[in-house]
Every structure is written in C-alpha cells, then in structure tokens.
Amino acid sequence: MGNDAFVSIIHEARMQWLMQHGYTELNIEGTGLILADIAIEFKNESFYGDAIEITIAIGEILKVSFELYYELSTKRNDKIIVLAFAKTGMVSYDYIAKKVITIPRKLKEILNTSI
Structure with a gap:
C-alpha cells in the first residue's frame, strides 16, 4: 500500500471520530478545522486488503489547536x-471570516474527556 494511502486513512478515521x-x-458548532501538520512514523509494511484498525488519542490542547495521535494496526x-504511528495538528478555523479562532467549548469538553 502506498504511503499516501495512510494520509487518506488517517483523514477518514478523524472524520469518523468527529461524526x-x-x-x-x-461544522463544529459553526466552526471548522484545518489540518496544520501531519507526521507519520511507518513501522511495518502494509498490503492491499489489510483490515486496518485505528486508535485515536488526544494530545496537547491549546486555545486554538489540538493534537490527535493515531495508531494504525492490522x-x-x-x-x-503495528503499521504506523501518526500525529495531526488541528486548528480551529472560521471559514467565513478566514481566521483562526478559539476551539468551541463543546469540542474542548470532548477533547478533555477523551484523554
């Protein structure tokens, strides 16, 4: 499986977690998210057809951003x-005003209780 597929799989996991x-x-309480950074540490080869399980954990939570950590395994x-470890930095963003904003209160509560 190509390295680029891992980015798509991580995105899908994040979307399902949000859903x-x-x-x-x-749309998170009228706010959006932007992927600010991503890091992937590949541990083992993955093959087409692997059923990949993903675990998500919350990292550092700041005023306008937070980290998500992923473990991908089969x-x-x-x-x-273990196929890979990954981290994404997510930034709270107002797409209408085109600016970074504070993480919505309800999302911050979810992040704090998910640790």
Whole structure:
C-alpha cells in the first residue's frame, strides 16, 4: 500500500471520530478545522486488503489547536502488527471570516474527556 494511502486513512478515521460526536471538519458548532501538520512514523509494511484498525488519542490542547495521535494496526496470523504511528495538528478555523479562532467549548469538553 502506498504511503499516501495512510494520509487518506488517517483523514477518514478523524472524520469518523468527529461524526461520532455529531460534527464534520467543516461544522463544529459553526466552526471548522484545518489540518496544520501531519507526521507519520511507518513501522511495518502494509498490503492491499489489510483490515486496518485505528486508535485515536488526544494530545496537547491549546486555545486554538489540538493534537490527535493515531495508531494504525492490522491482524495477520492471529498477531497484531503495528503499521504506523501518526500525529495531526488541528486548528480551529472560521471559514467565513478566514481566521483562526478559539476551539468551541463543546469540542474542548470532548477533547478533555477523551484523554
């Protein structure tokens, strides 16, 4: 599987995590999110057809941004294989005003209780 596929898989995991809380990246209490940075540490080879499980954890939470950490793994021959670790830096953004803004209160509560 190509390295670029991991970025798409991480994005999808983040979208599903947001959807669990009734949000999308473009609508969190009237605010959006922007991906500010991404880092991926590849640990093992992944193959087309791997069923990838993703665990998400919350990192540092600041006034306008927060970090999400991901562990991507698969199961082969009854053994869990870690494929990659990743981190994304997310920034709260007002797409209408075109500026960075404070993380909405309800999202901050979710982030603080997810730790």
